[in-house]
Amino acid sequence: MQARVKYWWLVLTCVATHAYAARLLAVLPTNTRSHYVMYGRLVEALARKHHQLTVISHFPMKNPPPNVEEISLAGTIPEITNNLTKRHYHSLKPDFVRNLEEIMKECVHACETVSRLPSVKALLNSSVTFDMVIVEVFGSECFLPLGQRFKAPVVGLLSSVPLPWVNEQLGNPEATSYVPAYMMGYGQRMNLWERFSNTIAVIWSKILYKYMSQIPSQAIADRMFGPGLKLETLAQNYSLVLSNSHFSINEVRPLVPALVEVGGLHLDESQKLQKDLKALLDASNEGVIYWSFGSMSRIETIPSETLVNIFEALSRFSEIVLIKMNRGLLSRNITVPDNVYTMEWIPQYATLCHPNVKLFISHGGLLGTQETVACGVPMLVVPLYADQALNAHAMSDRGVARTIILRDSTVESWTETLSDLLRNPKYTENSLKLRDIFLDRPMSPLDMGVYWIEYVLRHKGAAHLRSPVLDLPLPQYLLLDVVILCIAITLMTLFILHTLFRYLCTRCIKWWPFEKKLVFETKIFRKNVSLFLCLLWKYKVKTN
Structure with missing residues (x-):
């Protein structure tokens, strides 16, 4: 009986998986082989789950399965490599700023090149439909309007730990007091100067991304798709972002539901030695x-x-x-x-x-x-x-x-x-x-990545994963209105107490006999202090 139940469970699982088979568009414009090692593993896993995929990439498969259609970008731009002889050791610009600028320039250049290819233009002008768009999340957002173009949810693939601008787009807390920023070689236990530098680096990274990536990427997107929603608005509507990080080797950090860690997704147990x-x-x-x-x-x-x-x-x-x-x-x-x-x-x-x-x-x-x-x-x-x-x-x-x-x-x-x-x-x-x-995980990183992608498919974009932080104005998110309300309540309470004490003191003095009142007032004025001020002084000493 148990074997029969298990058999039917397997059958239902396979049927369900096939029922959710969808047409996916994956756009991976950055020409970095190490990044595609991760993305390629995910593409292969989705293909094994019977999904129909259209993949735009610089690294086409040698023998793609029949359910994978590829638009090859190979040869359009040179592969990104670093010549270690040409290091800018004496540059006045901080390393993290120079590195970010180089990354953003390379990513924007890749977007510009890929957007002008006839095969990409033909896809945008076609009548084909997609159930999901998968884009690379790194240094440019020029292909984010594909979700709007095909009326499909957008899933992002991030080959690193969460980047400062990605945290902002997902409403994920920065926690700069104990989470070191990307490009900053700090640990989780930072001193005062490191926390200060870490916070400045996060703020500066977002400003740099705005002007060096988002604005030029907006121009590319407007040329490809026509004027429409701003990229910064579209970026707040990711259904899911898969991050190549894990708390065991990267930082322990707070995560919103739409940001899922799949560090180690690229590990390939089938790899053999020659x-x-x-x-x-x-x-x-x-x-x-x-x-x-x-x-x-x-x-x-x-x-x-x-x-x-x-x-x-x-x-x-x-x-x-x-x-x-x-x-x-x-x-x-x-x-x-x-x-x-x-x-x-x-x-x-x-x-x-x-x-x-x-x-x-x-x-x-x-x-x-x-x-x-x-x-x-x-x-x-x-x-x-x-x-x-x-x-x-x-x-x-x-x-x-x-x-x-x-x-x-x-x-x-x-x-x-x-x-x-x-x-x-x-x-x-x-x-x-x-x-x-x-x-030690409940499932492998690759299976987890596939599960969450299919989760978004099953739930038609999974809008419930989106953080409500994205709809809050900055003063509300920082609780500035709550701080102002607390200050107002405190001041109002002090004013009422002050008025009440003055009233009570005045009434008490009026009820006293004239001779006693005269003696009392004389003593009080000699010391030049009122009962209310004494109480305030005493209260202040206690709070300190």
């Missing part, structure tokens, strides 16, 4: 140090004198050093140590989870950080850009990592740090504990 790489890792009995700066930052472009110092430090260890790097691009004056092996492409998650990997040297990207935590490996973080300093601080606070600044690299600093991470067992112990916390 034969030569597996043989190398299996034979490395002394252990392996794996070094990668991801898909955006090239290790080969590190200044030569710095790279020489790092290689000298690595050569002092018996462990094999595996580096994601093109050896042919190195300067001729750089000698690669004998214990260093280089490959141009390495399946990172599968490599990190190999039992012989003892340490990961990383730039602190969020996806790589999540993979490292999921595999229980200590980290040496060299933050370069964006939120990497924030991630580095979070890992250091949890006792699984140490941080080195690239421009301050010396042979001694690298040797001491590597030795501590490799020889001190506390880092491995803390990494294994953090792994268990990160992976």
Whole structure:
């Protein structure tokens, strides 16, 4: 009987899933491979759930299933990469401001380029309908009017922790007293100066986003869709935003229902090692140090004198050093140590989870950080850009990592740090504990992402997830009207008490015999104080 019930439950589940199969439009305009690793996994999962998808992306699938139609953007703009030789070490502009400006310029440029493609224009002018629009949430909102164009709810995909302007759009609390802002490399326990800087950074980020992204994006949107609602208004109508964060490795923060954390969504258990790489890792009995700066930052472009110092430090260890790097691009004056092996492409998650990997040297990207935590490996973080300093601080606070600044690299600093991470067992112990916390969830991040997308579909946009904060004027949200009301009530109460005491004192003095009243008044005036003032003075002392 139980087996029969279970069988029918499975049948009903499959029927329900198929019944909610919908036509989805996913627009992913940013040309960043690391971001698409997350988005691509979600697209594939939705396709397996029988949804019809139209995907606009720079990274088309090799063999798309029949229910996925792709509009390829490949080759329209160059892939975003960082040349580490051209770092602005002596710029007067704060790092977080410069990084935000670069991100917003790149995102607005991507919107401008994608919006002019004939295939995109043809889609906008077609008669096709969609049940949901999925857009990337990062540095531009130019495609938000697609929801209005197709009369469909809009779901956002965010590849980072919640950004300051995204918090504002969803009515999510900033909590700058203990939640470090994106781009600020602070922890959750900040001193007075850090809290001040953190608050200023959040305010400045929103202003910067307004003038460097929202205004130019509005011009692009008006050209594509015609004059209509402002982007800042449309941004307050997200049905859902999936954030690539998780409280176990990022900050503990308050979240409105429309903001769901799915950190680790991109983790792919099916990833395999190529034969030569597996043989190398299996034979490395002394252990392996794996070094990668991801898909955006090239290790080969590190200044030569710095790279020489790092290689000298690595050569002092018996462990094999595996580096994601093109050896042919190195300067001729750089000698690669004998214990260093280089490959141009390495399946990172599968490599990190190999039992012989003892340490990961990383730039602190969020996806790589999540993979490292999921595999229980200590980290040496060299933050370069964006939120990497924030991630580095979070890992250091949890006792699984140490941080080195690239421009301050010396042979001694690298040797001491590597030795501590490799020889001190506390880092491995803390990494294994953090792994268990990160992976302990009621469902996988990918399943959670799919569930919430289908939740929005089932409930026709799920308007009940929207925070009422978005409809409150700023004075009401800050409770300024309540503060004013409290002050008014307090002043009115004091005035009534003052009047009452004066009246009672006057009446009491009139009832007294003339001789006693005269003596009393003489004493009072000699001391130059009234009964009411005495009471006020006494009350004031008590409150202090």
